[in-house]
Amino acid sequence: MPEPQVHLFALGPDGDSDGGPPALRINCFPCEVGRARACGHRLNDPMVSRRHCAFTERGGRVWVEDLGSRNGTRLNGEPVLGARPVEDGDRLELGRLAFRVRLLGPPARPAAPGEGRGEAAGAAGGGRRVLVVEDDAAVARALALQLESWGCDVRVARDGAEALRAAQAEPPDTVLMDIGLPDVSGVEVARRLRSEAGLDRVRLVAVTGERGATEALRSRAGFEELLVKPVSACALRDALSRPWTPEADELVRALTPAEAARRTGRSLGAVYSRRAVLRAAGG
Numbered sequence: 001m002p003e004p005q006v007h008l009f010a011l012g013p014d015g016d017s018d019g020g021p022p023a024l025r026i027n028c029f030p031c032e033v034g035r036a037r038a039c040g041h042r043l044n045d046p047m048v049s050r051r052h053c054a055f056t057e058r059g060g061r062v063w064v065e066d067l068g069s070r071n072g073t074r075l076n077g078e079p080v081l082g083a084r085p086v087e088d089g090d091r092l093e094l095g096r097l098a099f100r101v102r103l104l105g106p107p108a109r110p111a112a113p114g115e116g117r118g119e120a121a122g123a124a125g126g127g128r129r130v131l132v133v134e135d136d137a138a139v140a141r142a143l144a145l146q147l148e149s150w151g152c153d154v155r156v157a158r159d160g161a162e163a164l165r166a167a168q169a170e171p172p173d174t175v176l177m178d179i180g181l182p183d184v185s186g187v188e189v190a191r192r193l194r195s196e197a198g199l200d201r202v203r204l205v206a207v208t209g210e211r212g213a214t215e216a217l218r219s220r221a222g223f224e225e226l227l228v229k230p231v232s233a234c235a236l237r238d239a240l241s242r243p244w245t246p247e248a249d250e251l252v253r254a255l256t257p258a259e260a261a262r263r264t265g266r267s268l269g270a271v272y273s274r275r276a277v278l279r280a281a282g283g
Contacts, residue, residue, distance in 0.1 A: 004062055004105035006055060006086070011098040015091075023099065029057040030258045030268060032067070033094065047071045047095030053080070054268045062086045062103060067269045068232035071095035081146060081233040083267065128240065131172040132156045133163040133189065134207065135182050139229070143176060143207075146233055160184040160192075167193055172202060174240060177223075179208040179216050187216060194222055205239050207231060228276040232269035244274060253278060 007022035024033070024041050031040035034052040043052070049069035056063045065083040066073040073080040074093040086092070088103040130152045134140040137158075144154045155170070157163035160183050167175070175193065179186040186206065193199045206216040206226040216226055225239040248264045252274050255263065261271045 004057060004060070004103055006062055007102040007104065008092065008099035009102065011091070011100055015098070017100055022102070026055050029055060029062075030261070031055045032257075032268065034067070034069075043094065043097065045095060045097055048097065049095075051272060052094050055086075056083070056268075064092065065267060065269060066232060067272055068230045068235065069095070070230065081149065082237060128152045128174055129170070129172045130154050130240075131163065131166055131175045133158075133160070133175060133181065133186065134178045135159060135180075136178075139178075143231070143236070146236060150237075158182075160186070160189040163189055164192055164196065167199060167202075171199055174203040174205060175199075176205050176207050176227075179206055190222060203240075226277050227273055232267075232273060235267070235270040235273035238266050238270040249274070249278060 006024075006026040008024040008026070009017040009020075010023040011017055024043075026041065028040065032051055032054045033039055033041045033043060033048075034050050035042060035044060035048055036050040039051060049067070049071070051067045052069040053067055053073045054065050056065065062085070063083045064073065064075065064080060064086050066080045072093075072095070075084050075086070076091050086101055086103070088101065090101040092099045092101050128151075130147050132140055132143050132147070132154060134143065134156065135158050140156045140158070144156055147154045155166055155172070157166045160181050163175075163177075166172075175190075177186040177190055181189065186208070190204050190206075193202060193204070203225075204223045206223045207229065208216060208226070209229050216223055224243050227235055227239055248266075251263050252260045252271055254260075257268055257271045257275070260266075261268045264271070266274075
């Protein structure tokens with residue numbers, strides 16, 4: 001069966017197409033869209049990230065996934081969190097650019113109600129108790145909203161002292177720990193959580209910029225995973241559901257992102273996040 005094709009027609013301020021040819025024709029999957037030269041289709045717009053989003057095909061359906069872009073990907077007005085199925089006639093927004101989606105090729109099977117949303121929730125483990133330790137209010141809110149949409153019970157702490165109090169009062173299953181906290185390093189908070197709070201089995205995930213990644217990786221604080229900001233929904237989902245293995249890391253180093261995603265069973269967003277981690281570690 002031939003693969004479907006995606007044609008994206010640029011929309012003007014009034015929401016209508018100018019009737020010209022499609023701005024993008026996607027007929028090979030997976031396909032990344034962004035400003036980087038490595039992308040399958042490039043958009044030269046400052047509001048589009050270097051690697052903005054990716055289109056994949058599975059089961060005869062086309063899916064779109066945000067790759068941690070700065071200005072977001074929206075489908076019919078809703079932020080794309082994780083992979084979402086695309087329908088003919090959908091409105092797709094990449095930053096400030098808007099497109100009308102036209103699907104060509106074999107007809108896709110109808111999408112089940114809520115398809116694309118439930119996958120992330122199941123993989124991330126609804127009902128998980130998560131403590132987000134982050135001093136940046138915007139970042140903390142974005143992480144909390146994403147986790148709550150998956151059914152997690154979320155609390156937020158803005159510094160190390162608050163994190164220790166919150167963990168002792170109500171022990172979490174998982175802690176997302178920013179390294180650059182205002183009062184003490186997140187590495188030190190992680191050590192105290194292991195010893196003082198008695199949380200020897202809590203899952204610790206470091207969330208930091210590339211400068212803090214080296215400190216987290218070299219520490220002995222017991223981080224099971226590390227995410228480099230900005231964190232995509234798919235990378236966050238993978239961090240909560242399963243750790244990376246040395247074998248998977250070798251594939252990420254050696255293969256193209258698309259092939260690494262296929263071989264490891266992870267999303268392109270998670271593969272790019274892991275590449276950032278390996279670069280920060282000198283790997």
